[in-house]
Structure formats: C-alpha cells, structure tokens
Amino acid sequence: MKFYQKEVTLPRFERGYHLITHLIENIVPEIENITIGQFQAFIKHTSASLTINENADPTVRMDFETHINKMIPENMPYFKHDYEGSDDMPAHIKSSMLGCQVTIPITNGTLNLGTWQGIYLGEHRNYGGNRKVIITVFGV
Template sequence: MQFYQKEIQLPVFNRGYHLITNILLEALPELNKIKIGQFQAFIKHTSASLTINENADPTVRMDFESHINKMIPENMPYYKHDYEGADDMPAHIKSSMLGCQVQIPITQGKLNVGTWQGIYIGEHRNYGGRRTLVLTAFGI
C-alpha cells in the first residue's frame, strides 16, 4: 500500500463557495500512482468547510451562500461568541454543519466522482485569510 500526504495553503477566497478540485489535484500528483484507494482532504479551520456538489453551474454556489445565510443568520442576540465580528459564530455553525473533510474513492489514478461533482471550500468569514488543508491519498 502506498501513502501520500501533503499540507497546502489555499489562496485567499472571498466569502462564499469556491471550487478547489483542480487546486487539490495539482497539489497531490502522486494520486495518479494509485489504482484503488481513497483520497481525503481535511481543512484545519473551524470557520470554513469542505463539501462536494455541482461543479458546472456557478449559480449553485451562489444559492448555497444565500440559503445557508438564511438558515444561520448573523447578529442573533443569543450568540455569545462574537469576538471577531458578526460573522464569527455563524461561521463556526456553518463549518460544523457542512464538515471539515471530504473522502473520495480513487480509481485508476483519478478521483471517482460523478460527472457534475466538484470539491468546494465554503469560506464562511468575511475575511477568512489563507486556509490550510491536509491532503492524503492511499491505496494500491
């Protein structure tokens, strides 16, 4: 079994949902050496998330942002954790709801995703900064 792992920093993204599939694939080219295995991306932050969804129509990402902001609004009077601004606690809730990792099968050196699937980072802060991810691929 082969194991590959790399820690990377993403460029700074504006608040919203952004496709990062190609960035991750470029960062871990060793993935193409694995015939059958697993790929995992893990984000080392509590105010951003990773998820898999539609990779073709950018309005999907816009709708994600609009809808989740309605579900988890800012400036709620019961939030206590607001040291870094009105987007602070909502960003943590959004991150927990969507998750901090994605795991995808590797088949013949490629991510075995559906035709219209891509990996997103959900940037839930107005000024989140650079985000660090740990990428791991393993298999035979």
C-alpha cells in the same frame, strides 16, 4: 500500499463557496500512482468547510451562500461568541454543518467523482485568510 500526505495553504478566497477540485488535484499529482484507493482532504479551521456538490453551474454555489446565510444569520442576539465580528459564530455553525473533510475514492489514478461533482471550499468569514488543508492519498 502507497501513502502520500501533504499540508497545503490554499490561496485566500472571498466569502462564499468555491470550486477547488482542480487546485487540489494539482497539489497532489501522486493520485496518478494509485489504482484503487482513497483521497481525503481535511481543513484545519473552524470557520470554513469542505463539501462536494455541483461542479458545472456556478449559480449553485451562489444559492448555497444565500440559503445558508438565511438558515444561519448573523447578528442574532443569542450568539455570545462574537469576539471576531458578527460573522464569527455563524461561520462556526456553518463549518460544523457542512463538515471539515471530504473522502473520495480513487480509481485508476483519478478522483472517482460523479459527472457533476466537485470539491467546494466554503469560506464562511468575511476576512477568512489563507486556509490550511491536509491531503492524504493512499492505495495500491
């Protein structure tokens, strides 16, 4: 069995949902060495998330941002954790709801995603900065 692991720093993204599948695939070309295996990406932050969804129509990512912001609005009077601004606590909740990792099967050297699936980075802060991701690939 082969194992590969890399920690990468993603470029800074503005607040919203960003399709990063090709960026991630280019960071770990070793995926090509795996016939059957697993890919995992884990984001090392509590105010950003990783998830899998629609990769074709960018309005899906816009709708994600709009809907999640209505579900988890800023400036709620019951939020106590606001040390870094009004987007602080909502970003933590969004990150927990969507998750900090994705796992994808690898088949014949490629991520075995559905036709319309891609990896999203959810940037939940107005000024989130660069995000660190641990990528682990293993298999035979």
